[in-house]
Amino acid sequence: MAVQTKSKPRSERLTGGDIFVQILLIAIGLMISMPIIIALFTSFKVPTQVVSFPPQVIPREWSVESYRIAWQVNPFGRFLLNSTIQSGVITICQVFFSVLAAYAFSVLDFPGRNALFYIVLGSLMIPFELVFIPNFQLVSAWGLGDTYGGLTLPFLVSAFGVFMLRQFFLTVPKDFHDAATIDGAGNWRYLWQILVPLSKGAIGAFAIFAFLSAWNQYLWPLIITNSVDMRTLQIGIRFFMSTLDRGADWGPVMAGSIIALAPALAAFLIAQKQLVRGIAMTGLKG
Amino acid sequence: MSQATISTEQALPTTPTRSRRRTRLGALLEGLLYLAPTLIGLALFIYWPIVESFRLSLNRVAPFGNRMRFVGFENYRTLLTDPEYWQSVRVTFWFVLGTVPVGIALAVLLAILLSYPLRHLSWLHRTLIFVPIVISSAITGVLFRWLYHPVVGYLNYWMVQIGIFDSMKDAPNWLSDKTWALVAVIIATTWRQLGFNVIIALAGVQNIDESFYDAAKVDGANSWQRIRHVTLPLLSPTLFFLLIINVIYSFQAFGEIDILTLGGPGRATTTMVYSIYVDAFVGTPMRGIASAQAYILAIVVIVMSFLQFATVSRRVHYQ
Numbered sequence: 001m002a003v004q005t006k007s008k009p010r011s012e013r014l015t016g017g018d019i020f021v022q023i024l025l026i027a028i029g030l031m032i033s034m035p036i037i038i039a040l041f042t043s044f045k046v047p048t049q050v051v052s053f054p055p056q057v058i059p060r061e062w063s064v065e066s067y068r069i070a071w072q073v074n075p076f077g078r079f080l081l082n083s084t085i086q087s088g089v090i091t092i093c094q095v096f097f098s099v100l101a102a103y104a105f106s107v108l109d110f111p112g113r114n115a116l117f118y119i120v121l122g123s124l125m126i127p128f129e130l131v132f133i134p135n136f137q138l139v140s141a142w143g144l145g146d147t148y149g150g151l152t153l154p155f156l157v158s159a160f161g162v163f164m165l166r167q168f169f170l171t172v173p174k175d176f177h178d179a180a181t182i183d184g185a186g187n188w189r190y191l192w193q194i195l196v197p198l199s200k201g202a203i204g205a206f207a208i209f210a211f212l213s214a215w216n217q218y219l220w221p222l223i224i225t226n227s228v229d230m231r232t233l234q235i236g237i238r239f240f241m242s243t244l245d246r247g248a249d250w251g252p253v254m255a256g257s258i259i260a261l262a263p264a265l266a267a268f269l270i271a272q273k274q275l276v277r278g279i280a281m282t283g284l285k286g
Numbered sequence: 287m288s289q290a291t292i293s294t295e296q297a298l299p300t301t302p303t304r305s306r307r308r309t310r311l312g313a314l315l316e317g318l319l320y321l322a323p324t325l326i327g328l329a330l331f332i333y334w335p336i337v338e339s340f341r342l343s344l345n346r347v348a349p350f351g352n353r354m355r356f357v358g359f360e361n362y363r364t365l366l367t368d369p370e371y372w373q374s375v376r377v378t379f380w381f382v383l384g385t386v387p388v389g390i391a392l393a394v395l396l397a398i399l400l401s402y403p404l405r406h407l408s409w410l411h412r413t414l415i416f417v418p419i420v421i422s423s424a425i426t427g428v429l430f431r432w433l434y435h436p437v438v439g440y441l442n443y444w445m446v447q448i449g450i451f452d453s454m455k456d457a458p459n460w461l462s463d464k465t466w467a468l469v470a471v472i473i474a475t476t477w478r479q480l481g482f483n484v485i486i487a488l489a490g491v492q493n494i495d496e497s498f499y500d501a502a503k504v505d506g507a508n509s510w511q512r513i514r515h516v517t518l519p520l521l522s523p524t525l526f527f528l529l530i531i532n533v534i535y536s537f538q539a540f541g542e543i544d545i546l547t548l549g550g551p552g553r554a555t556t557t558m559v560y561s562i563y564v565d566a567f568v569g570t571p572m573r574g575i576a577s578a579q580a581y582i583l584a585i586v587v588i589v590m591s592f593l594q595f596a597t598v599s600r601r602v603h604y605q
Contacts, residue, residue: 055440125595131332157327
């Protein structure tokens with residue numbers, strides 16, 4: 001299910017319809033991304049010009065003052081570090097463990113394999129709301145509330161990743177495995193020296209999914225963190241916004257939001273194709 | 287989904303030899319070694335909590351104390367007779383009804399537009415239309431809170447400019463009016479979901495074989511008739527899939543509500559999920575009754591998920 005234009009230019013001439021659709025799509029696209037564009041422009045306004053009537057989209061003067069203020073009244077550096085550690089640990093572990101499990105479910109053959117696969121797959125159906133209260137109590141009981149361990153521990157494995165990578169591993173011809181076995185390579189060596197390098201694209205795509213969903217997490221970091229120093233960017237912004245409702249402070253709030261969404265946006269711009277293909281193929285977003 | 291793997295277990299020989307048995311045991315152990323992290327993780331943080339959640343839902347914190355007391359199905363009974371709980375069910379119903387059909391209709395419309403064969407800038411269209419997909423629910427809330435600002439917000443200003451409202455005074459006070467607050471969280475959530483929906487719908491549209499259109503053209507169908515009688519019927523498995531998955535996602539929407547309205551004003555935007563969060567983590571924790579609510583919500587979501595899994599395989603077979 002590749003998402004790409006099937007279009008073959010029918011003729012070299014631009015028709016009226018082409019131009020109409022072109023303009024329509026750009027207009028709709030701008031409308032949809034408008035909230036982000038406005039946030040970006042707002043964050044670069046001079047703080048005193050953020051609130052104005054009539055509201056002006058493009059800054060009259062450009063300034064990074066809002067970023068400075070946001071950084072001054074919040075430990076944004078610390079939030080950024082927390083988000084990076086949290087998402088980094090989750091992404092690395094999910095990728096590593098999913099590769100292992102996907103290998104077992106696609107190449108290895110052992111009794112009970114299908115039953116175990118359904119147990120893993122079945123967990124995808126369980127809504128987070130059903131498990132988050134016991135998880136909170138468990139993680140707290142282990143003394144991991146308000147720690148990096150608490151932030152990451154429930155998300156170190158991913159049934160979605162196992163499913164996605166298994167589907168890919170199944171497309172790799174079995175001959176490779178047979179050849180490797182004849183050459184005396186065991187499963188472990190075949191996996192890391194042949195299968196993983198062959199699957200770089202799929203593994204990379206899953207890594208992006210894992211990173212995005214970890215970076216954007218909200219409910220769990222909200223309940224498991226207590227101290228300001230353990231907040232991720234998402235949570236930091238929430239408390240930043242809730243402490244002030246005077247119009248003048250919207251500039252720094254928007255600046256903070258831009259900082260929080262920039263890494264996700266960058267990942268999207270770099271790997272849009274893989275992301276789109278992954279979603280179209282699995283029907284899930286991680 | 288897994289047709290490809292259902293490798294029929296090799297028929298056991300009538301008299302299994304020792305070594306064969308040992309290799310099967312070895313294979314099992316090796317498999318389990320690869321699966322260990324995933325199985326342990328899922329057992330600890332998904333499967334055990336399902337049981338624990340149910341246990342919690344049968345208990346209640348005794349007044350003036352931290353001790354949980356077994357009360358049987360009392361929490362469920364309380365919920366079903368609690369008008370506040372039914373209010374959250376109603377809010378959820380309107381929330382789902384507000385996000386899902388509009389979201390799917392927009393997605394299909396955009397997918398049809400995006401599949402129009404253009405030679406230029408299609409990367410730009412896609413980027414601009416897909417981009418909300420990477421924005422978190424919390425940031426979505428913040429961005430929209432700025433747009434909804436009653437005095438200096440862009441949304442009201444533009445609506446007055448294009449004549450939807452006569453003046454800023456007539457324009458809605460988005461987050462403090464009960465009805466508009468629900469509309470506000472619906473718009474924000476629909477926006478965040480849109481990219482995902484368009485990608486799925488576009489994949490569906492592009493999956494339709496060109497020959498159907500050619501045949502319709504030969505029969506003299508115009509573009510609207512081709513969409514109505516070729517695209518939409520052939521898209522129905524995709525539409526059904528979108529319906530289910532959007533209902534599931536909408537049931538679970540949390541971030542936008544927490545940032546935009548905190549479930550208010552009053553309980554006007556307190557959905558079932560938000561109510562679980564409030565009961566379990568805001569003020570005095572009432573984890574028993576929150577767990578009972580989580581169970582009720584989960585049953586709805588799990589039933590939907592079963593349907594979803596059925597459609598995933600349908601979708602794949604459709605190619």
